[in-house]
Amino acid sequence: MPTAIADTTTVRLKSVLDILAESVLSGETLGAGAVLAQATVRVPLNEKESELLSGGIPRGHKALTTATSKLVKAGWLVKGRSGWTITEDGLRATVAFPDAESFATALAEGTPVPSDVPVPTELPARAAAPKAAAAKAPKAAPKKKAPSKAAKVVEKAAELIEDAVAPVAKAVRTRKAAAKPAKAGEESAEAQALAQGAESIDQPEAVAIAGDFNVLLGAPANWAPQYDESQMKLDAVDQLWKLTADLPAGHYSFKIALNRSWDENYGAFGAFDGANHELHHPGGRITFNYDHRTRDITLV
Numbered sequence: 001m002p003t004a005i006a007d008t009t010t011v012r013l014k015s016v017l018d019i020l021a022e023s024v025l026s027g028e029t030l031g032a033g034a035v036l037a038q039a040t041v042r043v044p045l046n047e048k049e050s051e052l053l054s055g056g057i058p059r060g061h062k063a064l065t066t067a068t069s070k071l072v073k074a075g076w077l078v079k080g081r082s083g084w085t086i087t088e089d090g091l092r093a094t095v096a097f098p099d100a101e102s103f104a105t106a107l108a109e110g111t112p113v114p115s116d117v118p119v120p121t122e123l124p125a126r127a128a129a130p131k132a133a134a135a136k137a138p139k140a141a142p143k144k145k146a147p148s149k150a151a152k153v154v155e156k157a158a159e160l161i162e163d164a165v166a167p168v169a170k171a172v173r174t175r176k177a178a179a180k181p182a183k184a185g186e187e188s189a190e191a192q193a194l195a196q197g198a199e200s201i202d203q204p205e206a207v208a209i210a211g212d213f214n215v216l217l218g219a220p221a222n223w224a225p226q227y228d229e230s231q232m233k234l235d236a237v238d239q240l241w242k243l244t245a246d247l248p249a250g251h252y253s254f255k256i257a258l259n260r261s262w263d264e265n266y267g268a269f270g271a272f273d274g275a276n277h278e279l280h281h282p283g284g285r286i287t288f289n290y291d292h293r294t295r296d297i298t299l300v
Contacts, residue, residue: 211254225257249283270295
């Protein structure tokens with residue numbers, strides 16, 4: 001089952017890139033939630049993927065949201081506070097890898113877009129066809145199918161994610177304005193990231209994984225974000241906070257807490273002060289990645 005979900009998620013990732021490219025070429029402006037919703041309409045969720053997780057988000061929708069970090073890593077997508085933007089390389093990728101198989105291979109192997117592939121200047125035939133057909137269609141509007149139950153679930157999930165992605169923005173900006181200037185070493189790391197083309201964003205001073213396994217990391221207590229052992233480290237290149245640990249098999253709960261306190265914390269789906277992240281771990285080495293752009297995590 002996990003393999004099937006991963007495969008359909010990759011196909012939806014291609015849809016995400018196609019939808020963003022089409023919005024640029026047609027002059028439309030789409031929010032992240034609308035893009036994700038359209039992608040799940042183009043590649044519908046199966047029964048397993050439609051199962052609702054905590055917070056009312058379908059399993060497949062959650063998998064897709066997490067997987068979009070691959071598009072960012074490939075340099076095809078930029079996630080900013082104002083929304084998602086497809087890059088020039090991302091536009092060219094829709095031409096270079098037009099089918100699901102070539103797209104999946106390029107994404108998995110990190111294949112760069114060939115330099116001779118042009119940037120598309122018009123919508124593909126599939127997307128442009130409705131306009132041409134509309135001009136010849138009779139005046140009577142065709143009957144529309146009622147939205148399916150799955151489509152309604154997807155739309156609701158998009159609304160929940162839109163609401164969860166922008167919490168306490170004003171408070172965070174105020175705190176950043178009052179923060180001390182960065183140290184020389186931090187400035188050097190940021191300059192290095194910019195030199196390598198990484199997306200630069202405002203980051204918290206500290207990020208901790210606070211949960212019921214902190215003592216396994218060497219901390220004096222669980223659910224305590226103030227200890228050094230619970231702190232993640234920022235990768236200046238991909239702008240992700242990371243912590244790698246060896247954990248025994250078991251079921252764990254945790255949240256992300258910023259600046260060594262609970263004043264600003266994020267739970268499942270990046271929701272501010274949201275439900276705990278739940279981890280069923282088979283045992284062994286695991287890496288937690290926190291992305292401050294989405295306030296959510298990925299596990300490797």
